[in-house]
Amino acid sequence: MAKIGVFICHCGENIASKVDCTKLAAAIGEHPGVEVSVEYKYFCSDPGQESVKKAIRDNNLTGIVIAACSPRMHEATFRKACAEAGLNPYLCEIANIREQCSWVHTDKDMATEKAMDITRSMIEKVKRNNKLQPIEVPVTRRALVIGGGIAGIQAALDIANAGQEVVLVEREPSLGGHMAQLSETFPTLDCSQCIMTPRMVEAAQHPKIRLLTYAEVEHVDGYIGNFKVRIRMKSRYVDIDTCTGCGDCMTKCPVKKISNEFDCGLGKRTAIYTPFAQSVPNIPVIDKTSCIYFKNGKCKTCMKSCQINAINFDMKDEFIDLDVGAIIVATGFQVQNTAGYGEYGYGKYPDVITGLQFERLASASGPTAGKILRSSDGKVPETVVFIQCAGSRDPSKGVRYCSKICCMYTAKHAMLYSHKVHGGKTHIFYMDIRAAGKGYDEFTRRAIEEDDASYLRGRVSKVWEENGKLMVRGVDTLLGKPVVIEADMVVLATAMVPQPNAKEFAKIIGIAYDEYGYYNEAHLKLRPVESSTAGVFLAGACQSPKDIPDSVAQASASASKVLALFSKEKLEREPVVAATNEITCAGCWGCVLACPYNAIEKKDIFDRSGRLVKRVASVNPGLCQGCGTCVTFCRSNSIDLAGFTEKQIFAEVMGL
Amino acid sequence: MITQEKYRTRVKELLANNSVKMVIGYKQGSTADRRRPLFVRSFEEADELVLDSNCIGNLAGYLVTEGLLSDEKRVGIFLRPEGIRSINILAAESQLNTEQIIIFGFDTSGREVKALQGEQAGDFSGLIDSLKEKPPEKSSDALLYRIDQMNTEERFAFWKDEFSRCIKCYACRQACPMCYCRRCIVDSNQPQWINTSSHTLGNFEWNIVRAFHLAGRCVGCGNCDRACPVNIPLRFINARMAQEVFESFDHYAGTSQTQEPVLASFNKDDSETFIL
Structure with a gap:
């Protein structure tokens, strides 16, 4: 028999001014299965939470509904209070009567009616809630930093100096980004390269940093603590391990009049080149579009000039697959x-x-x-x-x-x-x-x-x-x-x-962006360095225009977030995951395709004699993020989401 | 008649050398114009095969009968182009392996029944692509034209009236080659999302949910429409869904056995008219 406690919060005047909480508490007290129905000025306060805990213990409640603000505000608070009172935290539901009721209505009677409906709906849901246990997932203690400008370098160095592994990926042949292009920097007029290049060298030589230049992130899979990343190593046509950076090839290259991107078109460069003299690594690349050999199959002057045979025209793009636990996006601007x-x-x-x-x-x-x-x-x-x-x-x-x-x-x-x-x-x-x-x-x-x-x-x-x-x-x-x-x-x-391909790149990593293509933070004021995707952080001008001090500060902030994530061996994850019904699953694999996290696998079902009976979908709870996309796609309703089961949702709807 | 004889011979040939264990075709039905499915396992049964312009039912659904294909032996089947598209969808949804299916393709659009070139589903991709290029004219059916002209309220009233006759016999589901689920959502009662009683709400819920489940999968074979004992013009709902996915996502159901389901896949160029 359900014994539900309902706690109606005034939220000061936020709710009480538009919802008659006394009337609401009285009406809800009449609802079948409700044991306790009380109101209070601030349930999120310490005494408020204590009163919830006391009510749970005194009445042996089987579930509680907090009628208050959005679950995004205080769901975690009240779940914790539940756990402290000995009730499984997933037997707590929030009825949002603030954002979805008092804040958006003016008529007090009607708002009170609506608050009753919202609360009843959640009571019906919580009656059908199950006890859930958190899932533990391991954390890969290796960070990926995308972008080798000042923000990326700073973030990589901070993480590496704290003893954790970093993979630093830069699209261009050299580290440096825009800061390397600057002359002097405000407000002290110190030479940009003079303060930048030691950082570049430090990053390149750091034992904990694996530097991948002339490389691009192709694909990102997985989730916080367990990302799988595919990186394309663009072919330099110069063997990075052999080349000494003597520069003979560049002096001999007959194509000398290519507009130099690093000098914004004001200077010229050769077809085999390093972007600038202090490039890190100081290994040239061949610009395939300008190189005579790639145009008509003749030349190879650079190859002849190289005394250690570091140049290889047959080089192909290579792919590196990495497991990383966190990602810092520092892709900069244009x-x-x-x-x-x-x-x-x-x-x-x-x-x-x-x-x-x-x-x-x-x-x-x-x-x-x-x-x-x-x-x-x-x-x-x-x-x-x-x-x-x-x-x-x-x-x-x-x-x-x-x-x-x-x-x-x-x-x-x-x-x-x-x-x-x-x-x-x-x-x-x-x-x-x-x-x-x-x-x-x-x-x-x-x-x-x-x-x-x-x-x-x-x-x-x-x-x-x-x-x-x-x-x-x-x-x-x-x-x-x-x-x-x-x-x-x-x-x-x-x-x-933003970078011209910022939006496409955001889709690869799975983060949100604004109308211009700047990457969105999780909260403009309170979570300014986290992206909307757990485990992905932002640094520098890819988020919004920033100067050097701001970029560096944000890079260090991101690094500290990553280090906090790496401070534990295991992450606790919410047990809100999907599960399939193997009996009714028709094996159409629509869910496999629909799943954005690749969390659904095909599972073979055998009979006693080992004969394959059928293949069905099976959810890997470690990968599932509980988004529910598969549930909506399944035509035979053979997938259910813990915490949001069909029965719960149906009861919630019918409770309205 | 020529095609019928040709195919009868070919069926016998395949049965004789054990290339197929069964061929699904048509035979004479209860009235002169009706044809019913025939499951040919012997030469005698092969002689009963009929192929003419009255062979309109889509037989593809019989292939997913539980256990039929699990011995991995081949099965032959008589199919019109839309039936071949059904095979592609069933293959795309992992319900069958096209290598197991020998297709006797035929076309009844002309005066004479014409055999289609090819025996494997993949052989017909050119044909299906050409069908995609010229979707049927909208005004070809008077009722469809009428429905198209209606505004939202009129159309709602029209369907409400049509659905009021529904007796929830689920013949549409049984006849549909796409309704292969082991348990249909309507048979799930924990919770009972779709009301089983035949009142307006229940009837709407059933027919609209079925239409959504067929979005991007219906090939317009008309099996549901013909199976309906109370003559609800079901093909028009499904045709409308097919038109929507075609216009929004350039999706024509059953073009290949690797086609991704329209509602579970996306590409960057999809229109986003629903995102404000």
Whole structure:
């Protein structure tokens, strides 16, 4: 005989203001099988929980319903209270009368009626609940970090330094990401590569880090603690173990005029190349699309020049299968394609460049060895105009958000320019100066006050060429006047956007993303480094525009989450898993296909003489995540989900 | 007549050299126009085989009779193109192995019954692909045209009226080659999702659940429609579901024995009209 306890929470005024809790408690007290029906101001409080425990013990309750907020808030709290009172935690159900009732209704009588229905429905369900025991699954103590920029490197180092294994996967031939491309970094103006390369080397040489460059994650299966990952090792055509990185092949390569991606098209590279001089690993790759041998079968100059025979044109892509327990996604960002801004003339005038291109010009390792020179004629520009928010905060071009770093790097660019070109003049068109951060506002003030950057508050409407000058027409909204500036160079503070394949990649890993393709955190404020998928964490600009300190901080936060996960040998999992009815299963395998976790296997059923009778579906409880997709697909209702059985759901529906 | 004789000879040939243990075909029925299934195991029975334009029932469902195929011996069967599609679906859903099935394909769309080239399900893929390319014209049936013109309320009223005659005999299920479940959902009473009594709600629940279970699987053979003792035009519900999955997911039931079920698979280009 069911003895159900119902605990109706006021949630302060959140529920009580729209639901007559006294009336509700009285009505529910009349419901068949209800032993206790009480109300209280905050059942989630300590005294509230104690009263629930006491009621369970005193009345020998067989199940409880907490009529309160969403189960996402406090289901765990009350299940724990149940367990402490000696009742199986899965005999506790939450009737959500806050989010689904009091918060969304205005009429108190009707809301009270609805709260009664919701509560009755859950009483009928809990009467049919079974005792469930948690499932234990082992944890593979190895982390996968995807992306070898500063965020990925930091996360990998933090985990490895704590003694756990890390596999660091980078798509490009070298570690480094965008940070390796930068010249100096705000707000201290220290050289980006000088602080970056020691980290790169440390990651590459760390005994606990397995570095896979020129590699891409192809496939991810499994679940928290037990992911199975397939990685494609793209063929470098250079044997990574033999090559010494002497660079002879690169000097001899006859194809020398390929636009260099690392220099944002401002420099040239060969067909066999390393992206930059300090590449880690310092092993070149052959760019198959530009290499003469791959085009017409002749050349192999690099092969002849290599004294240790490290070059192999027959190399094929290889696959590595890995078991990992946690994944950190640090896939970074791209700069927006500025071609959409026809009015700024990017692509039309060679001296209209993006911020990232300016970084390469200012970088000592860049195509001009750190001199600020115009691409068109190689001259030093005397006047430079910077246009901020060239893409960001512009809904008409599809980017409504602030890219966060541009105010700071534009100020930095103006400073670097004035340090390198004495007497040069800088004008900066801006919408607002957003310099929130340690030392950030001081930095922009320094650009204005010490380095004579002239800030003009307003937008630029058009850039055109006249007599060898770039004419920039904008408006100074503080003076209320249109202005035209003659410039030698225009630098666009281009928006940060997600990687072009971010959405497809999210589907491979199984994480959620926003309208732009930035990866979603589990909770914007309280769980900012976890993805919506357990065991997958986020670091860096793949989540939202971030500067270096933010990326590094988030990487360390993710690493600490991974380490917390690895601190236990086994994970306890909720026993909400599916099970098949082998008698009625027709073996159509629809569930096998429908299961997103590959948790359903085919099982052979034999008779006593060992003859195969039939094959049926069988759920592996270690892999099952309890999503219920198989249940909805099964035509003969031969699969049931523990905790949400057909009987429970039916009773819940009929209880309404 | 030529095809009938040709196939009778071929059936005898296969029986003689033990290539098949049985052939499922048609014989004369209770009236001049009716044909009933015939299970041929001997030469004498082979002489009873009839093949003409009245052979319209889809015999594929007999293949999944429990135990028939478990000895791994081959079985022959007379099938129209939609029957061959049924074989592909049954194979895709692991209910049979197509290598075990010898197909006597025929087409009754012309004046004369025509034999189809091929004996294994895979031999007919070209034919099925060509059928997918030109789905039947919607206006070809007056009633279907009428249903198509109705608005939602009218259509609901129409089906309510049609279903009011349903007596829950489940003849549609018994006749359907796709209804091979060992226990039908309607026979499950813990809980009883589908009301067994023949009132409006129960009738709607049964017929609509069955239509959903056939989404992307129905080949439009019409077995259910002909089996219905109270003449509910069931083929139109299933045809509508077939049209929906075709338009939404480019899914034409039974194109191959590796076709994935439309409701358990997806690809990135699927339309997402239901996600707001």
